[in-house]
Amino acid sequence: MIAFILIVLLLVLMLAAAVYAIVQKDLLYAVIATGIISLVLSILFYMLQAPDVALTEAAIGVALTTIIFVITIRNTVRMEDESDRDKNIKSTTK
Amino acid sequence: MKKVLVILLLAVVGFYISETFFDIGFGNTHFVQNDQIKPVKDTYLQQTVQTLKVSNTVTSIVVNFRGFDTLGEVTVLFLSVTALGSILYKRRHHVGERSVLFSASSIVTSGSKLLFPAIVLLGTYVFIHGHLSPGGGFQGGVIIATGFLLMLLAYENYSVSHTNLAVIESLAGITFAGVGLLGFMNGGTFLQNFLPGGVLNDLFSGGVIPIIYIAVGFKVAAELTGVIYTVLNEKGEYNG
Amino acid sequence: MDSTYFQYLDYAIYGSSVLIILIGLYGALVKKSLLKVVIGLSIMEAGVNLLFVALGYLKGGTAPIFSPKGIEMADQGTKMVDPVPQALVLTAIVIGFGVTAVALSLVIRLWRHHHTLSIDQIKNLKW
Numbered sequence: 001m002i003a004f005i006l007i008v009l010l011l012v013l014m015l016a017a018a019v020y021a022i023v024q025k026d027l028l029y030a031v032i033a034t035g036i037i038s039l040v041l042s043i044l045f046y047m048l049q050a051p052d053v054a055l056t057e058a059a060i061g062v063a064l065t066t067i068i069f070v071i072t073i074r075n076t077v078r079m080e081d082e083s084d085r086d087k088n089i090k091s092t093t094k
Numbered sequence: 095m096k097k098v099l100v101i102l103l104l105a106v107v108g109f110y111i112s113e114t115f116f117d118i119g120f121g122n123t124h125f126v127q128n129d130q131i132k133p134v135k136d137t138y139l140q141q142t143v144q145t146l147k148v149s150n151t152v153t154s155i156v157v158n159f160r161g162f163d164t165l166g167e168v169t170v171l172f173l174s175v176t177a178l179g180s181i182l183y184k185r186r187h188h189v190g191e192r193s194v195l196f197s198a199s200s201i202v203t204s205g206s207k208l209l210f211p212a213i214v215l216l217g218t219y220v221f222i223h224g225h226l227s228p229g230g231g232f233q234g235g236v237i238i239a240t241g242f243l244l245m246l247l248a249y250e251n252y253s254v255s256h257t258n259l260a261v262i263e264s265l266a267g268i269t270f271a272g273v274g275l276l277g278f279m280n281g282g283t284f285l286q287n288f289l290p291g292g293v294l295n296d297l298f299s300g301g302v303i304p305i306i307y308i309a310v311g312f313k314v315a316a317e318l319t320g321v322i323y324t325v326l327n328e329k330g331e332y333n334g
Numbered sequence: 335m336d337s338t339y340f341q342y343l344d345y346a347i348y349g350s351s352v353l354i355i356l357i358g359l360y361g362a363l364v365k366k367s368l369l370k371v372v373i374g375l376s377i378m379e380a381g382v383n384l385l386f387v388a389l390g391y392l393k394g395g396t397a398p399i400f401s402p403k404g405i406e407m408a409d410q411g412t413k414m415v416d417p418v419p420q421a422l423v424l425t426a427i428v429i430g431f432g433v434t435a436v437a438l439s440l441v442i443r444l445w446r447h448h449h450t451l452s453i454d455q456i457k458n459l460k461w
Contacts, residue, residue: 022361051228059236120344121393151398174432
């Protein structure tokens with residue numbers, strides 16, 4: 001009973017993060033939502049009795065994909081439509 | 095207008111796909127109940143513990159029974175890393191300028207010096223014991239690459255030499271293909287197991303499987319460190 | 335994981351994994367910024383991997399690892415979960431990461447040339 005409630009809660013969290021990642025206009029928040037999807041997916045793989053796949057998804061989906069997306073956002077734009085100029089300035093100036 | 099059409103199309107596709115999977119059912123056995131037809135997983139599970147004497151079934155499938163697919167996967171990873179390096183090519187006199195222009199705070203710098211050997215040790219443990227517990231070459235290689243990423247983000251002039259990474263990666267790939275070619279020794283096929291299997295749950299058991307997985311672990315670690323180093327050395331133009 | 339609600343888990347896991355594939359596909363088809371398209375592709379891969387591993391689950395099964403306790407449980411009649419989809423998904427996750435990395439390098443290169451990431455304004459096919 002508790003396992004069933006836990007699985008349904010995790011699936012609802014994954015769906016909410018997926019919708020948020022597509023709808024949100026600030027691209028940095030969308031990338032973090034993609035990282036949350038990978039994390040919840042790793043927990044679900046463990047509950048489906050697949051520990052190797054859970055390790056691989058946790059290492060690749062959460063760490064490496066997020067860092068490559070963040071470096072790409074830093075070298076290109078930050079907001080989805082580029083006419084939003086006042087938030088598009090890079091955060092580090094030197 | 096375009097959005098309405100796309101939603102309609104996706105609804106139709108989703109309805110037919112989900113109806114198929116609801117008919118299959120969750121948690122049932124899916125094969126024909128017959129005495130002559132035996133499913134593949136029973137053969138794999140039986141041969142893993144009796145012939146090969148390896149504890150982890152997924153490792154024995156990935157390296158031994160379907161080892162040719164792993165060779166293809168390692169090739170695809172190598173091709174994608176090469177494509178990334180050649181698309182982001184820049185001229186030689188910009189080498190040395192980084193995307194991250196400052197060192198992190200003192201907590202991060204002193205903590206990462208302590209954490210980096212522990213992370214490399216954990217990754218090495220995971221890919222050496224791939225046939226005894228969950229883990230293996232890909233998982234251990236990614237953990238080691240994460241350790242190098244921590245050091246690259248904390249210090250501003252930490253550098254990894256590309257030549258060493260290329261040499262390690264090439265040697266590991268040659269080991270994999272060489273072990274496969276050595277499978278011809280006893281009159282067998284490519285990538286056949288020619289060493290004797292030992293006792294179950296021992297470190298030196300499973301024949302040729304630990305050798306291949308150690309080579310794959312080194313190769314994946316070197317490749318992913320190269321990817322992160324290439325992407326971090328992009329000096330983009332400032333916007334706004 | 336067996337209880338009286340097991341029959342509803344069928345609709346929950348398969349239905350939500352197909353929904354995640356459709357959400358990712360919607361993002362890849364409709365959105366105008368190139369980075370959103372790549373995010374949609376990444377979400378679609380997550381959904382497909384979940385669908386594949388959920389196909390191999392057996393009710394009351396355990397992980398396919400032969401530890402000493404696992405051999406004892408297998409002798410008492412507990413089945414093991416199907417290990418073949420897990421081996422396939424292991425390969426698929428690594429290759430998905432490779433595809434995402436190459437797609438993002440193409441995005442950086444396009445931005446350097448056109449200075450915009452909106453597909454309405456990138457009109458010529460050669461760079």
